[in-house]
Amino acid sequence: MPKILYNKNDLEDVIHVLAFINSYTKNMGIVDVKIDTRIIERVVQSCKRDFPHSGGVDKASAFKQVANFVCYFVAEQPLQEPFPTKIIGDQLANVSNHQNAMLAFALAEEALNNSTIEKAGGNVTVDNPITYSKHSYIDIIDALSNITPSQHFKLLTVFFEQLVYKSNNGCQYQIC
DSSP, X not given: OOOSSOOSSHHHHHHHHHHHHXXXXXXXTOOOOOBOHHHHHHHHHHHHHTOXXXXXXXXSOHXXXXXXXXXXXXXXXXXXXXXXXXXXXXHHHTSXXXXXXXXXXXXXXXXXTTOEEEETTEEEEOOSOOOOOHHHHHHHHHHHTTOOHHHHHHHHHHHHHHHHHHHOGGGSOOOO
8 A cells, every 4th residue: 555645755745645535435425625725735734844753754653654644634634514413413513613623533543554653673564553532532632622733743652652652553653
């Protein structure tokens, strides 16, 4: 599977993100999604240009890469209308900006699955998908709904690491 994010060509990333949005929303039964494609383009460009890691995007872990994308995507709000309550339920519908948080989180999950973690003893592949309860999912979406790149990047990086480690024991670095 090709990388979803951080390819050399911005247009390739935009196409991957738009295709993911289309697939994700169709699988939910949502067919008329209002997307500002200019915002998608800006998110893709900002994620690379303003990447908050000293080695840049190419030297950053998959966790940092998805955290950065999620922060920008949610903050910029390219999905302009909430998802229908009849499809997502009252609890999620009551979360402002839930549509962008849900989509960004789903894309992060997809990008992390089968990603590679570089460790001193060799690379490790994320073999198992992230798992969580429905209750946790609602809380995650609520927590993500108002994040910003400048305030939440590091915390979100650690959050994604821990989610992956929970389902993939061999991926975690040595515990102190």
